[in-house]
Amino acid sequence: MKNRVIGFVGLDVQDTVLYLSRIFHHMGKSVLMADYSGSQALYYCIPMIPGTDAYTTLVEYRGTYFTSGPIREKDYENFDVIMIFFGFEERREVRNCTHMIYTTDGEKNHVERLKEIKGGYADYSQIVFRNAGRTQHYMEDVKRPFYGAVREACAYSCNDSGKEKRLRIQCQYNEVFSFRGISARFKKYLFETVRAVFPEESGGKEFEECFKRAQQGD
Numbered sequence: 001m002k003n004r005v006i007g008f009v010g011l012d013v014q015d016t017v018l019y020l021s022r023i024f025h026h027m028g029k030s031v032l033m034a035d036y037s038g039s040q041a042l043y044y045c046i047p048m049i050p051g052t053d054a055y056t057t058l059v060e061y062r063g064t065y066f067t068s069g070p071i072r073e074k075d076y077e078n079f080d081v082i083m084i085f086f087g088f089e090e091r092r093e094v095r096n097c098t099h100m101i102y103t104t105d106g107e108k109n110h111v112e113r114l115k116e117i118k119g120g121y122a123d124y125s126q127i128v129f130r131n132a133g134r135t136q137h138y139m140e141d142v143k144r145p146f147y148g149a150v151r152e153a154c155a156y157s158c159n160d161s162g163k164e165k166r167l168r169i170q171c172q173y174n175e176v177f178s179f180r181g182i183s184a185r186f187k188k189y190l191f192e193t194v195r196a197v198f199p200e201e202s203g204g205k206e207f208e209e210c211f212k213r214a215q216q217g218d
Contacts, residue, residue, distance in 0.1 A: 004197050005082045007097035009117050010104050012130050014041040016190070017083050019179060019214070021064050023194055026210040026218070027201060029080035031064040034071055037087025043068050071096075081197075088113045095121050099197055103128040124196055128189075178217030187215070 008017060017033055024031050035042035043054065046066045052059055055069035071082065071093060084093055094100075100122045102114050114127075179187060191211060195202035 003076065003080050003082065004099060005076070005084065005093075005097045006099040006101060006197065007094055007122070008083065008085045009088070009100065009102045010114055010128075011110060012105075013085060013101070013103050014045055016101075016103075016193075017042055017085055018045060019182075019190055020083065020193065022214040022217075023190065023211055024081045025063050026213045027194075027198070027207070030078065032058070032071070032075060032079040032082045033064065033066045034082065034084045034093075035066075035068050036089050036091055036093070037085050038089060039087055040068070041087075042066075042085045086117060088117065090117050094118075097122050099124045099126070101126045101128065101193070103130050105129075105131050126193070126196065179215040180217075 006020075021031050021033055033042065033046075043066075046054070046059060047061060048054065048059060054067050057069075058065045058067050058075075060066075065079070071084070076082065076096065084097065086094065094117060102125070104110050104114055104127070179190075191202075194207075194211075201207060
């Protein structure tokens with residue numbers, strides 16, 4: 001497949017998915033987001049047109065698409081980027097993921113649940129410690145099970161400010177979905193993640209313009 005299928009596993013990733021969707025859209029990519037998490041946190045961020053059912057049809061908003069139903073074979077062919085929020089749910093779609101992003105707060109029970117969902121078919125794996133507050137030694141112990149089955153593995157540590165936490169809780173795909181209120185470090189993380197997904201397109205002024213338009217909420 002020429003497209004990218006990104007699996008998100010763990011906690012507090014709905015805002016990351018939304019930010020990335022805007023960047024990919026401005027890069028000229030066709031984007032589909034899917035939410036299979038138990039919390040349905042991403043689902044509640046997407047405005048639904050009255051009478052639509054995101055399980056049986058794709059919901060379009062501002063040039064991107066969303067579903068909570070099964071991804072059909074033709075969907076994999078029709079979209080450049082598919083982002084799947086698994087939460088802690090084990091599903092067969094993980095086998096189609098070219099990239100995996102695991103996010104944890106470092107709590108032992110959450111780490112153990114992350115380990116149960118392995119994207120062994122993915123070319124790239126990333127683990128994000130979000131508000132983990134743990135030592136680097138502990139993080140190395142957590143990262144180890146995710147390495148080895150993938151070609152590349154990266155780790156990031158992001159500690160949200162109080163404002164960022166409120167933004168995530170209230171995260172909505174509104175008329176203007178700008179990056180206001182998030183830290184320079186988190187913006188850099190988004191930039192580096194896009195570079196990992198599309199390394200051949202993430203350099204130069206053209207990409208910087210795409211990133212800038214996404215930040216502004218266009």
